[in-house]
Amino acid sequence: MTIITTAQTDDDLRGILALQEQNLRRLIPASVAADQGFVTLQYTLDQMRQMHQAGPSVIAKDGDVVVGYVITTLPETRQFVPELGNLFDQIDVITYEGHPLSTYTYYVAGQVCVASGYRGQALLDRMYQHHRHLYADRFQLFITDISALNTRSLRVHERIGFYPLQRFYEPTAGEEWIVVVWDWKK
Numbered sequence: 630m631t632i633i634t635t636a637q638t639d640d641d642l643r644g645i646l647a648l649q650e651q652n653l654r655r656l657i658p659a660s661v662a663a664d665q666g667f668v669t670l671q672y673t674l675d676q677m678r679q680m681h682q683a684g685p686s687v688i689a690k691d692g693d694v695v696v697g698y699v700i701t702t703l704p705e706t707r708q709f710v711p712e713l714g715n716l717f718d719q720i721d722v723i724t725y726e727g728h729p730l731s732t733y734t735y736y737v738a739g740q741v742c743v744a745s746g747y748r749g750q751a752l753l754d755r756m757y758q759h760h761r762h763l764y765a766d767r768f769q770l771f772i773t774d775i776s777a778l779n780t781r782s783l784r785v786h787e788r789i790g791f792y793p794l795q796r797f798y799e800p801t802a803g804e805e806w807i808v809v810v811w812d813w814k815k
Contacts, residue, residue, distance in 0.1 A: 636686045636698075642678060699738050793807050
């Protein structure tokens with residue numbers, strides 16, 4: 630039975646990293662990435678510990694195995710995850726309902742993933758609902774960015790309630806990304 634919870638231990642964080650590595654775009658066939666989606670960033674255990682300390686990530690577990698995750702990334706984490714700097718720079722200038730995103734209380738999904746054998750079971754929906762349960766009293770907006778090439782992830786996020794705000798070119802990745810927002814006050 631798969632349960633939704635927060636990462637509690639270093640083993641949980643290592644489970645996130647193991648699932649991340651199994652789904653890195655640079656390590657999987659292009660056909661799998663196009664059909665099933667992919668992740669691009671590879672975090673370190675130290676970065677995961679720092680992000681977890683700021684705000685625990687939500688995970689799906691089957692027994693002791695992490696089979697899904699939505700990484701919690703608070704704005705203050707930009708100082709020790711430089712790879713996310715461009716996203717936070719974009720958030721600083723994007724407007725939402727006439728106001729800069731930075732004027733809202735928000736945090737970011739630093740990455741999401743569901744293991745291949747567990748897709749199609751609404752685990753991502755359940756993990757996002759758990760995020761909302763945990764954090765909606767502190768934050769109005771939940772933001773993430775998705776590679777424009779990751780059409781599966783774009784469709785899933787739209788279904789869950791995320792709204793596309795802006796496309797931007799990420800020079801280090803060499804591709805376009807789409808910033809999406811889920812407004813929990815609507």
